[in-house]
Structures are given as C-alpha cells and as structure tokens.
Amino acid sequence: MSIAITTQFICFIVLSLVVLIGALGVVLLESIVYSAFLLGGVFMSVAGLYLLLNASFVAAAQVLVYVGAVNVLIIFAIMLVNKKEDLKPINDIKSRTIISTSICLTLLSLLIRVDLTNVWSIASPQNSIGEESTIRIGEHLFSDYLLPFELASVLLLMAMIGAIVLARRDVMSKDISTGLPVDQELIEKSSEPLLTNKK
C-alpha cells in the first residue's frame, strides 16, 4: 500500500469515527450548547469526507452553509434564549420512547435496504473530474437541474418572508402565542415589565 492510500485510509477512519461519535453526542448529551457545538464538529467531518472523495467544492460549500450559517445560527439562537429552567417531567414518556424508537428503526431499515440494493461502484474511477467539478456543478445547475434549483430558491424566499412576518410585530395585530393585542411601539421591548415598581 502506498503512503498516499494509507494516509487516506487513516483520514477516513478518523473522520468516520468523529462523525459517528459526534452524532451520538449531539443526540445523547444533556447540555444543549455542547450538542450544538458537536453538531458543528460533525458537519466539519462530513466536509472532510467530501474532501476525501475529491469533491472539494462540495466540501467548501458544506463548511460555508452548514458550519458557517446553519450551525452559527443554531448556537446564536441557543445563546440568546439561554434560560436555565427545569424541564417538566412528561407523563407518558415510555410510550413516546417506544414510538420514536420504532420510527428510527424503520428509517434505519430503509437506509440499510438502500445500501444493500444500490450499486455503489462507479464505472471508471479514473474518470473522476476533481478540480473541474466546480464547472460541472455549474453546468448541471443551469441545465438539467435548473427547475429544482430555482424551486429551492423560491422555497428559501418563502421561509425568509415567513420569518420576517413572524418577527415583525407591526405586521400582525395580535400576538400569535398569547392572543393579546400587540403594542406597536418598540420591537425590542419585553412584553412583561422587567422591574416591578416597589414602593
């Protein structure tokens, strides 16, 4: 085995371990902040796996979109709502566990079936395009994948407008969660007075 292949193999093992252990950590850790940071680590290692597959543009896009935008926003949201509150015990926790486990197992069996039935080997591995992939991705996005690409951008636009409508109080006259009329003065103002007047 040549040195290049050995290095690649070691990198693959390390990255896969980080992905698996990190993903388990995201789900199982108690602290939500740790979960969010671990999620960033998982995204980074997935980008590393893309690099090993010679897909450098996809890897960089993965880092930019998932780590730089999605994960930062998740952490941002967690830190802005950094409440230390005790969670209420749920009554029927057992049945919920059973239902979610069965759903997860169904999804897993589906994935395993895909893994077993799909033909993974590429016809000619020498034919990999590597650095040319950026151009090839662009060509595909503007020819046969144009419609899905544009639909995805419309979807994102809709999500953005929705977020703005939800966030801006002057668009709606009633608070969505409480049903009370919204005071139109300051967006940053908290709905309850911060300091009660003591006399």
Added chain:
Amino acid sequence: MDYGLDLEYSFNEFLKGFGLSSEIAHIIWLPLPMLLVLVAAVVGVLVTVWLERKISAAAQQRIGPEYAGALGVLQPIADGLKLLVKEDIIPAKADGLLFTAGPILVLVPVILSWLIVPFGQNLLISNVGIGIFLWIALSSIQPIGLLMSGYASNNKYSLLGGLRAAAQSISYEIPLALSVLAIVLMTNSLSTIDIVNQQSGAGILSWNIWRQPVGFIVFWICALAECERLPFDLPEAEEELVAGYQTEYAGMKFALFYLGSYINLILSALLVSILYLGGWGFPIPVELIAKFLNLPINAPLIQVFTASIGIVMTVLKAYLLVFIAILLRWTTPRVRIDQLLDLGWKFLLPISLANLLITAGLKLAFPQFFGG
C-alpha cells in the same frame, strides 16, 4: 503559463540524487512550505504590532516604543515573551473545555487560509481549484470559536461580545463573498493564481481596482469588519464591554486571540492586494522590462529576480493596506451596533449585488476587457 521557478520539483530531484524514492522526497518536502508560511505569518504579525505601536504613537504625537532594540523593533517580541510566561488562568465558574477550544477555533481557520496566498507563480502552498472560495468558507468557521469563548467565559460582557462578533461576521460575509464573486466572474476561475495572472497583462493598468472600484471599496470595508478593526471593533468595544469575548482570557490563550486578529488583518490585506492590486505583479510588467534589456525571460537569473520582485511587491502592497488600516484605527470613531448592521445589510449588500449584476452585464458587452 507553466514557466517560473518550481522549487518543489528541484528539491525532489535533489533528494532523489541521494537515492530516496519520490514519495519520501515528497513527504520531506510537504512540511517545508507550511513551516515557511507559518513563520512568515508570525513575523508579519510582529512587524504589524510594531507598526501599530509606532503609527499610533505618531498619530497621538508620542514617541512609542523606543528602548527595546533600535526604534523599539524588539518590543513585539518582548510582548510575546511576556504573554508566553504569564499564568494561564481558567476562571472557576467557566467551562474549561470550551474555554480552551474557543481561541484555537478562532486561530486555526485563519492560518489554514494562508494555504491559498500566492507570492509568485509557483510560490504558494497549494494551488487548490476552489482557491478563494476556501478562504470564504474557512473564515465562516471563526464566529463559532468566538461564540464558544464568549459562552464559556460565563461572563455577560464576554457573551455579548461573542454574540456581537458572530452577528457582525455573518452580516459582512455576504457582501464580501459577492464582491469576490464579481472578480471570479471576470477571471473564470476561483484559483488565486489565475486571478493574479488575469491582471498581469499591462502592469498597473490591468489591475482589477480600475475595473472593480466599487467592489474594491466594499471588499475593504467588509474585510475590516471581519477583522474587527476600528471603526468596526464593536465585539471588543472597551468602553461598553470591557474587552468583549476576550475579557476573561489571559496568557497564551489571550495571545492566540491577539495573534489570530493580526494574522487575519495581514491575510485580508494580502487578499485585497491579490484580488484588486495585481498580487505579485510589478506596476510595469516584468516581461516588458526583460524585453527592453534584451534578456530572455526564462534565464535562471531573471527567474530568481522576478520571483523576488514578486514577493517584495506582494508584501509591499499588503503592508500599504495594513498601514491604511492602522491609520483608520487611530483616527476614526467607532460606529454603533445598529449603524454597523444598517451599513452591512442596507447599504453594502445592495451595492455589491448591483456591482455583481453590472459586472455580468459588462462581461457580456465588453468581453475583451472584463474576461470573456
């Protein structure tokens, strides 16, 4: 365009002369340019710190560092040694693991981005195909480190500083990427080498700054904001937030932040010079001078000469921009957070979008000037 010095090839040939296989030679070669660039970055930081001290002193009519070496040139080294031997404190209520990982996450992406900085035709670590996109992607990791250290310090000023840093770098990344995109549109390539070569036709006249004046200004403002330099140093605004996310840090961990911010400043200056000021290109094309002197461009002596001119030009342009950044820092007031976000989202973003659109239109109309 495959002329120029190829140090890697000659080094490998040299080692093969001792009977080593080409793979071993390659492995011995690999760490050398990385170490060289790392040393160059750190020396660059020392120079910048000294410049900052001296220029700020001049701006305030002081003398500045004077006793450590001639003109105080050893002052940054003294500063660094002081930080190195200081006690490494982790506050009792802080989250030790995240507190340590934060500064590392801030520094590592910045250093990794030096991968794509070219000092000459073959003088860079790796001419990766995604080139400048790698830098944009890597610089988006930094806010996670800032948020991490802000959160782990368990201090409200730190948390606010971290949140501000993340908000700032998210909002300024978009106009930055869009102005880079306009350059990429003209170059037809993401590689930094191609970007410089595309500007090398007619010396100073073919630099991108003449074709992309708006992009240049937008990029420079955004780069300053990404580096958290004044007028955009809100995350560490000392009158409001003590020192922002750095408040609880001391010793080597603080030094990592310090190093990171200065390496980032130099990196941004280098990238501005690569994207807009012709990179390693001399204001008059070297080929023209060689022709004038009747010398062949591929002669070894000329090659060494052009390579050294390339390095000098890159560093000179970068330090000119660093000088402007330092002058800006000591002469402008800080903007407010709402002004900062307004500038980013309501002014720079539409302008850079319009710039991209106009560039695309001009490329279609005048393909010979805007890259066909």
